Amino acid sequence: MLVADQSTCLERLALFRARLQRLFEAWKAKPLSVPENQFPGELLNALRTTGAFDALFATEDNGLGLCQTPEGAQILMMLLRKVGYLSLSLGRCLEGHVNVVRLVELYGTRFQRHALKLQLKNGSLAGIWVTDGSSPVTIRRKGPNYTLSGIKGFASGIRQVGVALITAMPQHGEALMVLAPTTDFERHRPGPGTLTGMQASGTGAYDFTGLQISSDDIIGSSGDYLRQPEFSAGAWRGSAVALGGMDHLIDLLRQELLERERAGSPHQLTRIGEALILQKTAAMWVHEAAQAAYSAYMRPEDVTSIINLARLAVEQAALDLITLVQRSLGLAAFIKGKAVEQIMRDLATYLRQPAPDEALTEAAAWFVHHDWPEAGQ
Structure with a gap:
């Protein structure tokens, strides 16, 4: 990239960051007043109007490269963190949308990148649905095209998602990534049940049985979805939302402590101080993970290990924070209908990611034998 081009891109990123900041300040002053099981569509539309979704694409596709460059990643980190503040449910859906754009940018063709952007022009979200439901999703060749069969469960944002990146097993080899339309409401199936938190994300299941796709809908090659370091690296975005x-x-x-005139209590001050330490610790880990994810110098194992540790550090900090808030506010923290009670449930649900022990031990095993790398080295 030429120096002049880079300077222009940085200026555009700075302007976009300022627009986002104004949007979030306005929404922070106007807390969401919708039922906790209702998708925050108004906030989604506000983000889209601000240009947040177009900004995800590469600069050659008239975006700002939020999914491609270290500079863009810093703005993406802010975007995900601020959306997580306003709505963890929307944050989950936005992170999935970002994941789809990122994977298509990495493994798709120029034609597929352009096709994805066109598919999202109508304002729908992209979803990433990889957990199989009652029957695993398979893909079989049928003449010049392919046929899908099976159900994806835990499909977040099922009513807002217009196209989903799913994994499908072929007859031979590892799973393939497929971009499939998800606008047929008759294919909707019941989700896993009423979750304790994150109800506004609208998790359901989607039946892909009999859906015809072409080779242009297959992203990358067999096994690309699980390819490291990207498979693990994307976890930093979920940590930013948390x-x-x-x-x-x-x-x-x-x-609440100020309103109760309890903020001056030495015991409450101790808890507030501990909470601020947890917040800052989590923020530093997210920043470190974002740098690692876009580093051009680190070994893949370094990237994977750092981001796995970051994911677990943020999880532990958040769980410790929930305990502190409950101790500080007492039974008031458990009153249904209060924002603090809902956010604690949403956050606890959001943090339940698979295989935390495995991620921890694998990262520890790597760093037993290797020094901690710097992002720029």
Whole structure:
């Protein structure tokens, strides 16, 4: 990239960051007042109007490269964190949308990248649905095209998602990534049941049985979805969303203690100080993970290990914060209908990611034998 081009891109990123900041300040002053099981569509539309979704694409596709460059990643981190503050459910769906754009940018063709952008022009979300439901999703060749069969469960944002990146097993080889339309409401199936938190994400299941696709809908090659370091590296984005939830909990904690005139209590001050330490610790880990994910110098194992440790550090910080808030506010933290109670449930649900022990031991095993790398080395 030429110096002049890079300077222009940085200026555009700075302007976009300022627009986002104004949007979030306005929404922070106007907390969401919708039922906790209702998707925050108004906030989604506000983000789209601000240009947040177009900005995800590469600069050659008239975007700002939020999914491609270290500079863009810093703005993406802010976007995910702020959305997580306002709505963890929307944060989950936005992170999935970002994941789809990122994977198509990495493994798709120029034609597929352009096709994805066109598919999202109508304002729908992209979803990434990889967990199989009652029957695993398979893909079989049928003449010049392919036929899908099976159900994807835990399909977040099922009513808002217009196209989903799913994994499908062929007759031979590893799973393939497929971009499939998801606009047929008759294919909707019941989800896993009513979750304790994250109800606004609208998790359901989708039946792909009999859906015809072409070779242009297959992204990359067999096994690309699980290819490292990208498979693990994307976890930093979920940690950024969780960090936003932590930010909101701390604001609510301080607000309630001030209203009760209990903020000056030495015991409450101790808890507030501990909460701020947890918040800052999580923020530093997210920043480190984002740098690693876009580093051009680190070994894949370094990237994977750092981001796995970051994911677990943020999880532990958030769980410790929830305990502090409950101790500080007492039974008031458990009153249904209060924002603090809902956010704690949403955050606890959001943090339940698979195989945490495996991620921890694998990262530890790597760093037993290797020094911690710097992002620029």
